[in-house]
Amino acid sequence: GATNFLVGKKAPAAGGIKVVSLEGGTAANVVTPKCTLIVEGDIQVAEKDGITVEKADGRTIVTAMGVGAHGSTPELGENAAIKLLQAVEENDFGGDFQNMMQLLLQKFGTETNGATLGICWQDEETGETTVNLGVVKYTEEEASFTLDIRYPKNAVPETVRENVKQAAEEYGLGILECKSVDMLYVSKDSELVQKLLKVYETETGDHAEPLAIGGGTYAKAFQNMVAFGPEFPGEEASIHQPNECADVDRLMQSIQITGAAMYELAQK
Missing domain, CATH: 3.30.70.360 (Alpha-Beta Plaits)
Incomplete structure (x- = not known):
C-alpha cells in the first residue's frame, strides 16, 4: 500500500x-x-x-x-x-x-x-x-x-x-x-500469474520468478490484474531519470510476449 x-x-x-x-x-x-x-x-x-x-x-x-x-x-x-x-x-x-x-x-x-x-x-x-x-x-x-x-x-x-x-x-x-x-497483491500461485510466467518462459527461454515492486502501475485500477513487463531482468533502469529510454529490440520483443500473453489468457 x-x-x-x-x-x-x-x-x-x-x-x-x-x-x-x-x-x-x-x-x-x-x-x-x-x-x-x-x-x-x-x-x-x-x-x-x-x-x-x-x-x-x-x-x-x-x-x-x-x-x-x-x-x-x-x-x-x-x-x-x-x-x-x-x-x-x-x-x-x-x-x-x-x-x-x-x-x-x-x-x-x-x-x-x-x-x-x-x-x-x-x-x-x-x-x-x-x-x-x-x-x-x-x-x-x-x-x-x-x-x-x-x-x-x-x-x-x-x-x-x-x-x-x-x-x-x-x-x-x-x-x-x-x-x-490500497496494496495490489495477487498470489504468485494464481492462474493469472502462472499463465504469464509460462508465456514468458516459452517466448524467452528463461525461467523467471514473479517480483513484488513498490512502484504503482495501472494494474491497481482493475481486479485480478498485475503488471507484466516491459522491463527485462538485468536491464539498466532509467525510470524517472534524465534521458529515460528503452531498447527498440527489447520493445519489439515485449510486444511479441504481450501478444502471446493476451492469446493465452483468452483461452478457457
Whole structure:
C-alpha cells in the first residue's frame, strides 16, 4: 500500500534570518534531484560536494544537486533537499523554516525506510517500507513538503498516518493533505500469474520468478490484474531519470510476449 502526504503550514512564521524561498523537487514520487535556498544577507554553508553558493543583490543563493530516483527506491538516489538542509543547519533561522528543517533532518534525513518514525515493516514477498521526500517548498504563503510512503502487506496504514501526524505536530506543523492507496497483491500461485510466467518462459527461454515492486502501475485500477513487463531482468533502469529510454529490440520483443500473453489468457 501507499500513502502520500503534504506536510506543512500555511502562512508560516518568519524567523531571524529572512528566507525568501526554498524550492526543490519535481514530483512526490521522485527523489529530489535539485534544491535551491534563497535568503537575505549572509549565512553559513558547510562545504559539501554538489553544493554551490552565490551572492547577488544582498542575497545568498544555495543550490544542492542530488541524484533522482523513483520514489519506490529512494535508497538508489541522493536527496538534494536533505543535502542542502544539512549544509545550512548550523544557522539559527528561527520561525517555521527552522521547524521544517529540524523535522526533515531529525525524523527523515538520509534514512529511507521510516525506522525513526516507527513505520518500518518488512515482508519476504512485498519488501520493506520506503519513505521518499519529493517536493519541498517554502515561501511567505506556505511551508510544505511531500512524502511518498510505501509499505508491505504486513504494515498498518493507520500507524503510518498517525506517526507522520505526531511527528509534524511535534515541530508545529500539520498534515495539509493525505491520500492512501490500497496494496495490489495477487498470489504468485494464481492462474493469472502462472499463465504469464509460462508465456514468458516459452517466448524467452528463461525461467523467471514473479517480483513484488513498490512502484504503482495501472494494474491497481482493475481486479485480478498485475503488471507484466516491459522491463527485462538485468536491464539498466532509467525510470524517472534524465534521458529515460528503452531498447527498440527489447520493445519489439515485449510486444511479441504481450501478444502471446493476451492469446493465452483468452483461452478457457
